[in-house]
Amino acid sequence: MNKFILTAIIVLISGCISIGDGMFIVSGEIVSHQGEPCESRIISQDEQGASSFNIRLVSGSFSVDYTVAPHPKEYTIEVVCGSRLLIRKQIRYRGEIKPGEVIELGQL
Secondary structure (H helix, E strand, C coil): CHHHHHHHHHHHHHCCCCCCCEEEEEEEECCCCCCCCEEEEEEECCCCCCCHHHEEEECCEEEEEEEECCCCEEEEEEEEECCEEEEEEEEEECCCECCCCEEEEEEC
């Protein structure tokens, strides 16, 4: 009986805690590059630069997803072609950006 109660409590508590990863999608269209390779990247608030797993090669119309921590956190989204920064946007995941949401950057 005690094992059943303990198991039930653990199951109830684990249902109230975020377990797993979060995710959002970044999309846009690159119209102003001249053959240079372009990257979409995210940088979390506590990093100096983008980690290699948060960098995606993009061109033309693009839609890329990023796996992030499941808790609220601020990120910077950048799209760079060669040495040219096309856009930099600050977002707050689980603030204005919900899990699975698409962040539309428009034409760049």
